[in-house]
Amino acid sequence: MLRFMANRLLLLVPILFGVVTITFFLMYVVPGDPVLSLAGERYDEETLEGMRRELGLDRPLFIQYLNYLGRLARFDLGRSFVTGRPVSESIAERFPRTLLLASSAMLLAVAGGVFAGMLSTWRRYDRLGRPLMALSLAGVSIPVFWLGLMLIYLFSIKLRLLPPSGFGGGSLRYLVLPALTLSFASMATIARVTRAGFMEAGSGDFVRTARAKGLAESSVMAKHVFRNALIPVVTIVGTDFGSYLSGSVLTETIFGWPGLGRYIVQAIMKRDFPVIQGSILFMAVLFVVVNLLVDVSYGLIDPRIRQRGA
Amino acid sequence: MSTLRCSDAFARRRALPPVLLILLIIMQSCSGEEKRPILRLALQTEPTTADPAHAVDYSSGMLVSLTHSNLVRFDGSGRIAPDLAVSWSVSADALTYVFSLGAAGFPDGTPLRAEDVVLSFRRLLDPATVSPRWWVLEPLRGAAAFHAGGTFDEGCLAAPDSATVVMTLGRPAAHFLSLLSMPAAAIVNSREAARLGRDYGRAPSGSGPWRISEWKEGEAVILGRNLYSADRGGNIEQIILKIFPETMTAIAEFEVGGLDILEIPRTELEIWRTAGAGLLRQEELRTSYIGLNNRKEPFTDVRVRRALNAAVDVETIIAKILFGAATRSRGSVPPVLKGGGTGPDLYPYDPDKARALLAEAGYADGFEMEIWQRENPEAGRILEAVQAYLAKVGVRARIVTREWSAFKQAIDQGTPDAFYLDWIADYPDAENFLMPLFHSSKTGGGGNRVSYADAGVDSMLELASMTGDADERARLYGAVEERVYEGAPWIFLWFPVKYEAVSPDIEGYRMPVIQTGVKFTDVSFRAR
Numbered sequence: 001m002l003r004f005m006a007n008r009l010l011l012l013v014p015i016l017f018g019v020v021t022i023t024f025f026l027m028y029v030v031p032g033d034p035v036l037s038l039a040g041e042r043y044d045e046e047t048l049e050g051m052r053r054e055l056g057l058d059r060p061l062f063i064q065y066l067n068y069l070g071r072l073a074r075f076d077l078g079r080s081f082v083t084g085r086p087v088s089e090s091i092a093e094r095f096p097r098t099l100l101l102a103s104s105a106m107l108l109a110v111a112g113g114v115f116a117g118m119l120s121t122w123r124r125y126d127r128l129g130r131p132l133m134a135l136s137l138a139g140v141s142i143p144v145f146w147l148g149l150m151l152i153y154l155f156s157i158k159l160r161l162l163p164p165s166g167f168g169g170g171s172l173r174y175l176v177l178p179a180l181t182l183s184f185a186s187m188a189t190i191a192r193v194t195r196a197g198f199m200e201a202g203s204g205d206f207v208r209t210a211r212a213k214g215l216a217e218s219s220v221m222a223k224h225v226f227r228n229a230l231i232p233v234v235t236i237v238g239t240d241f242g243s244y245l246s247g248s249v250l251t252e253t254i255f256g257w258p259g260l261g262r263y264i265v266q267a268i269m270k271r272d273f274p275v276i277q278g279s280i281l282f283m284a285v286l287f288v289v290v291n292l293l294v295d296v297s298y299g300l301i302d303p304r305i306r307q308r309g310a
Numbered sequence: 311m312s313t314l315r316c317s318d319a320f321a322r323r324r325a326l327p328p329v330l331l332i333l334l335i336i337m338q339s340c341s342g343e344e345k346r347p348i349l350r351l352a353l354q355t356e357p358t359t360a361d362p363a364h365a366v367d368y369s370s371g372m373l374v375s376l377t378h379s380n381l382v383r384f385d386g387s388g389r390i391a392p393d394l395a396v397s398w399s400v401s402a403d404a405l406t407y408v409f410s411l412g413a414a415g416f417p418d419g420t421p422l423r424a425e426d427v428v429l430s431f432r433r434l435l436d437p438a439t440v441s442p443r444w445w446v447l448e449p450l451r452g453a454a455a456f457h458a459g460g461t462f463d464e465g466c467l468a469a470p471d472s473a474t475v476v477m478t479l480g481r482p483a484a485h486f487l488s489l490l491s492m493p494a495a496a497i498v499n500s501r502e503a504a505r506l507g508r509d510y511g512r513a514p515s516g517s518g519p520w521r522i523s524e525w526k527e528g529e530a531v532i533l534g535r536n537l538y539s540a541d542r543g544g545n546i547e548q549i550i551l552k553i554f555p556e557t558m559t560a561i562a563e564f565e566v567g568g569l570d571i572l573e574i575p576r577t578e579l580e581i582w583r584t585a586g587a588g589l590l591r592q593e594e595l596r597t598s599y600i601g602l603n604n605r606k607e608p609f610t611d612v613r614v615r616r617a618l619n620a621a622v623d624v625e626t627i628i629a630k631i632l633f634g635a636a637t638r639s640r641g642s643v644p645p646v647l648k649g650g651g652t653g654p655d656l657y658p659y660d661p662d663k664a665r666a667l668l669a670e671a672g673y674a675d676g677f678e679m680e681i682w683q684r685e686n687p688e689a690g691r692i693l694e695a696v697q698a699y700l701a702k703v704g705v706r707a708r709i710v711t712r713e714w715s716a717f718k719q720a721i722d723q724g725t726p727d728a729f730y731l732d733w734i735a736d737y738p739d740a741e742n743f744l745m746p747l748f749h750s751s752k753t754g755g756g757g758n759r760v761s762y763a764d765a766g767v768d769s770m771l772e773l774a775s776m777t778g779d780a781d782e783r784a785r786l787y788g789a790v791e792e793r794v795y796e797g798a799p800w801i802f803l804w805f806p807v808k809y810e811a812v813s814p815d816i817e818g819y820r821m822p823v824i825q826t827g828v829k830f831t832d833v834s835f836r837a838r
Contacts, residue, residue: 030716031712031715031716031719031720032713032715032716032718032719033715033719034715036715036718036719036722036755037714037715037718038364038366038442039366039442039755040366040367040442040443041366041733041734041757042445042736042746042752042755042756042757043442043755043756044445044755044756045755046457046458047440047441047442047444048755050437050440051440051442053440054440079508082358083358083359083511083512084359084364084508084509084511084512085512085527090527093527094527094528149558152558152559152562153562156562156566157562157565157566160566163566163568164559164562164563164566164568165554165559165562165563165568166529166530166552166563166568167526167529253555253556254556254558254559255559256529256552256553256554256555256556256559258526258527258528258529258553259528262528262555263528266355266356269713269714269715270715271715
């Protein structure tokens, strides 16, 4: 397992080099000039040239690239063109908020999704199972934007129970609506996948064997069905959590949540190169690490995968 | 029976801990907070800086004007009023300005001196500062040369004593006081600005009525009182500038009492009007237009440009898409300003006339064109309507959408046939519309993005900017406005009108003509 992890971590080097290089050159291919965002509505060419000089954008592209790599080697992500603030400071400030929202949403999604999935399997033919599955279908289809606004309307404006927006220093009541909104689609997917997993695993030969050898139904469910049904759920958790960690632009925008997603989108709009490059690099590291953790957890859940990996 | 119900409910609660959790949250949210005089305002975008030399966007300009003072400022009606300067005089040749400063101080208690004014202005002009707004002080003698790397003309800007500033211009500039009222001309604590360099933008030290007490990135900027400011009116202790990228959320926040002043989006106006909400109304110093590339065929022909103006039913677009929140423009300068267009409508909706003009210009079968817009749902709706009107006279318009940076680059380079854009004034003066938008020297990024060139207009604009007599100046600008309107370099659209809802707890607030005209020191919370 350790060798597997070390190999995966070593893979980070070429992946990150690729991300850094592609992101850097992509910035210069797309239309739009960063100094135009800084210059405002009225400017002259000399001012633009002065700005380009100050930001180092007047140098040959390859020299800029080498300078960038040199800065990265010193763990320096640079300063935002727009605010002048170090990118690492902004990421350090915003990432914990994104992590809080992403973790809460994921927790809700897993708890709600697995519970709903199990319930709808056990009671698949009655009045509870079918509506649950219909709800999960709606969950996958409802746009986040609409759901967020509806929750604000209901819980903030009509019932006056929860604040409509803001971070509130991370307090629970500010977290509930954005976390619920963000979790909804994942919750629905997890519910559907859990149900499918349970039905498939439940009809497997190994389950029939377990029952035939006289194991209690609770043991059959916990040791055989549950563990096997969980594998696809872990995959969904891994990919969704990875994307949540890079910021959920729509949820953050609706609820005024000051996370990474909005930070990156604003940077893209303003062609704030250091912010885009730094954030994407950070996200790439996160994604690789989360996926590594998912792979490790496969091994923990299913010994066959562990043995194959070894 | 009741005992049974009770235990039943208890068992249910034990079985459903999430319900308890929700109840807890509800109880927590119901605990009322003590009402303090804190003014909560919404910003759609986060300020990028509070440094006067680098603030170019609306939010940053607002933050600069709240935290800094200028020599003079705009009042709520857009007139020049004293700020740091309690009085000033102008020489007979309109070249020398002498300002007498009153008492004021920076948040750290340092008194503001005339030297701070000199150093602030020198900082703005210094090429090392790389300020995109250095042009605000361009009328000063030798300013452009200094900015281009020459030596500073010490005589153009002097502080003979700690309470007097003398400035000398290279040529008369009737709008000079307006320029001095802009955020870029705000006075900084020169010692702090030199110490902090580029970081001054996050930790400014101005002599305005407010100081930044906390900047929560992406969330809010919290302002407390500057105890050393000369402007200490009103009873507000704190201003929270909350950032709401989504307007619907800002509306929800206002409805639950989390905001005190809210700009109502046009799409929501009907609902607020129907609900009988008393809204404040203010015509904006802003003009919306479809710029026609005056250098490109077929827009080089004035008949084609006039035809396009006659082809679009602007009044209907205002009524249906803007919900009446705009005034049809008859020129580029809002009528609230002296020199603004108030003459007859030269281009009433008349598709037959448009077709006749096109035929006369040799385009009886119409032509194809592109209209560019930045990504914006309202702009999309407007241009779709324009597209349909143009189609009726045979002009096949294609709408091209780009995000802001790419859009701006294209229109500054004169690539598109036409584009939809707004021009927002920096100061309430016809000069701030006509000079950048139509003087040939401002082609491209200077503001004249349609490449309009008319030597007669150029010379009238130059003359007007040097004319001290207000009536004569207004007459000259009126003449320019008329000539430009007749030449139809744009499809003239409208001057937007802004609406705001204000919390009943607030008194003394009036919508300013220009945003820098409000410092919230004449606003108070009502006594309860």
